[in-house]
Amino acid sequence: MEDDVSLKFRQQLLLIDENLVAEDVAALKFLCTDLLPFKKLESVESAVDIFQLLMAEEYLKEEDTFLLAELLYRIKCHSLLRKLGYTKEKVQECLHEKGRVSPYRQMLYELSENITNEMLKDIIFLLQNYLPKRRITLVCEERANCVFGRKGRRSGGNRRKSMKINCYKRAKGELERVFTWLGLDVRTYTDLTSQEIKDLMRTWQHLQDHKDRDCFICCILSHGESGAIYGKDEELVSIRMIMSHFTAKQCPQLAEKPKLFFIQACQGKEIQCPVYVEADARIPDLSSMQQSISASESIPEEADFLLGMATIDGYVSFRHVQQGAWYIQALCSKLQLLVPRGEDILSILTEVNEDVGRRVDRLGTKKQMPQPAYTLRRKFIFPIPTDPPPSQQHRGF
Structure with a gap:
């Protein structure tokens, strides 16, 4: 991390990281795809890795944590907003002026919420002739993680058994x-x-x-x-x-x-x-x-x-x-x-x-x-x- 980042700020980020699981990290990676280099995102293993990338690009600073608040809001980790001094309502008020996640990326993420495992397999099958194999594998891994199993906070018919963090x-x-x-x-x-x-x-x-x-x-x-x-x-x-x-x-x-x-x-x-x-x-x-x-x-x-x-x-x-x-x-x-x-x-x-x-x-x-x-x-x-x-x-x- 940058030398000018205070210990308190680092502790805030670590505390948020400790409350996020693999599926949350995958969701954050997807929402940051338009903001961060794809090759660097591929090597991400934890939320701390994403925070470091955001700070390197000056999207995340001690004096400006709104982008992180927006990301937590997008993945419905509303209880973690308080650790940054935000509430769900306060983030909603500021999104129109300060939001950085593109409407296109938001749309894709929201669509993924309603995609079942069976539907995902069908999508991958239809895309086989249009995307490189490695890219399809990555899509499968990322979107499956985003869709299934986030802290027991989502519902969805026959998906319920697979929705475990x-x-x-x-x-x-x-x-x-x-x-x-x-x-x-x-x-x-x-x-x-x-x-x-x-x-x-x-x-x-x-x-x-x-x-x-x-x-x-x-x-x-x-x-x-x-x-x-x-x-x-x-x-x-x-x-x-x-x-x-x-x-x-x-x-x-x-x-x-x-x-x-x-x-x-x-x-x-x-x-x-x-x-x-x-x-x-x-x-x-x-x-x-x-x-x-x-x-x-x-x-x-x-x-x-x-x-x-x-x-x-x-x-x-x-x-x-x-x-x-x-x-x-x-x-x-x-x-x-x-x-x-x-x-x-x-x-x-x-x-x-x-x-x-x-x-x-x-x-x-x-x-x-x-x-x-x-x-x-x-x-x-x-x-x-x-x-x-x-x-x-x-x-x-």
Whole structure:
């Protein structure tokens, strides 16, 4: 990057990069095709690469970030606009005067939103005699990435199963493998609007087979703000509202049964900084604090819940570009390690806190602290699986 770019500006760009996945990068590459040399775009592997190219051409400066805001607006990453000091409405107001993405490029990108995988294959077939083979391959790769699977924010009939982001797909797949290994009946739903999330919670609330289950576990991978997550329509859904469907009063079949919620989402904009301390204090034994409480004739309405948040209120959460979210990595790793040892869920989540708390970003300036909250009245211990954990099994990918 240029020497005159401030550290704060670099951190802003890195934070935006960390919240974009491969499909977002492909979309940015396509929208920048008229602005940047094609040969340089071919070698782009991350959003940071695009930012560097834009700065080299003086499209992106510390004092002028509108083009980046426009690009984020075009690919519907509206929540990231705040990191540049913009809102969706403010960008819309300035587009007529300051917009740089050509109407032609906008039109092609918007058309791609409605192109299915089958339609894309037909287009490539029709173009075989008109475009060089290498160019067709690039079109296929770029447009497929732009069309399919952007952070679960788009809808589209039979495309829904294929619309999974790489990093979220990896995290969801790992969770599915671990929970299946634990003997759970895994059901997945993706790419939901805020209203669809609410409708799904009501559907789950009235499932008749709750009476045959020992517990209920819900994992959500999304973006978020304080106390809420985003649907694909960028509307917020309260986490408390989600959990309220499964209280003893609202869902009697789950009364006295553990209800576990794991939420991978930011809870604000603040970044936790590292604090360096001397390791001179012993970690107390928590077992004496985790006493079982004897059952009584009645229980509080909101008893037996556990909420595992990826980060504390007001702060962002982080992910590794290839390996996925720090919290999901740690959760899956510790479940596989500690369930066979008979550890209870609170002890496991304490280890998750320790794991995530040790992680740091590339610059060594950002930290993350998960936060479990619970009203469990007894220890929750998964049955020990007979098979080896997924991390020790051969994977075919």
